[in-house]
Amino acid sequence: MKHFYLLLTVIILSSCGNEKILLLPEVNGAPVTEVSDVSHAYLFYDETQTDSVELNRKNLIGTTNWLINVDKRLTLAQAIPKIKFLQDKKRNAKMHKNENAKNYYTCNDTSIQNLGFMEFTDVVYNSVETDDDILKIQIKKEPILLLKMNEDSKITASDIFGGQLTNRGDYSLDDLSNNRFKNLTSGYYSKIILMINTKLSFQDYIKFKCSVDTNKISSLVIDSNEFIY
Structure with missing residues (x-):
């Protein structure tokens, strides 16, 4: 084996x-x-x-x-x-x-x-410079959870609501499998948007995406638009 x-x-x-x-x-x-x-x-x-x-x-x-x-x-x-x-x-x-x-x-x-x-059939990769660029594309009335994986592999969670970004805290990849992350994704958001730093490895990206998909609450979808900065 x-x-x-x-x-x-x-x-x-x-x-x-x-x-x-x-x-x-x-x-x-x-x-x-x-x-x-x-x-x-x-x-x-x-x-x-x-x-x-x-x-x-x-x-x-x-x-x-x-x-x-x-x-x-x-x-x-x-x-x-x-x-x-x-x-x-x-x-x-x-x-x-x-x-x-x-x-x-x-x-x-x-x-x-x-x-x-x-x-990843329907995934659309969008190049952006800052978080604010996402606000110009994602204009919805429902609250959205933005998960931004930074160059140091730390993940920043933010609300997108009413044309504003509100920080909800920082997470590690290991945090995505615990109750803190499950509580974050429960009963409030309409979907999740992923934002990933271009300097991260493909290993980091796949592990991040798989962890989010596995550990989010089942009713939440990951948006097909993904943002690379």
């Missing part, structure tokens, strides 16, 4: 005689554990590249579910532009299109020692 587990953590591809290693992000309890009818794309961490990221998408088939394998060492600044490129490729396809096909991130689910998946 130990050797099998290692293979799940590390993807090794051989291309033109060169081996490329991809380290999958790890989570404890992925939202999805099985996906069928798939094709793959890979985002490698490559120190020899100017931007340290290399995209391999030659095996993608437009009518299948896409599994996007992203190296956990990449920052969001490196990974998100490539991911948006793939999203646009699928959304704008005019031929060989399957409206039911979805996009997933592949991860290593340590709770089952197997592959897990996180769907």
